[in-house]
Amino acid sequence: MTTSSAGPCARGAFFYLEVEKRNQVAKTSPGQFFREVRSEASKVVWPTRKETITTGIMVVIMTSMLAIFFFGVDAFFSATVQFLLTFLG
DSSP states (O other), rough: OOOOTTSSSEEEEEEOOOOOHHHOOOOHHHHHHHHHHHHHTTTTOOOOOOHHHHHHHHHHHHHHHHHHHHHHHHHHHHHHHHHHHHTTT
């Protein structure tokens, strides 16, 4: 499947751009790149100190709850396996 001279050309499952399009790369100077990075970084909304502390506390609480849950599940299976092994020996 080949389309116009600037369109994609299908070869198997891969699509390749025509030769004219392959050599066209958006070029930007390092200064322009860093200005764009700085502009995008200024749009980031950082959480407040209170939000960060609250989120940290919630992570510790949820991690503790999961640790207790998995400890209980592990203890249950361990007791079950020990009980079943008593029949073998």
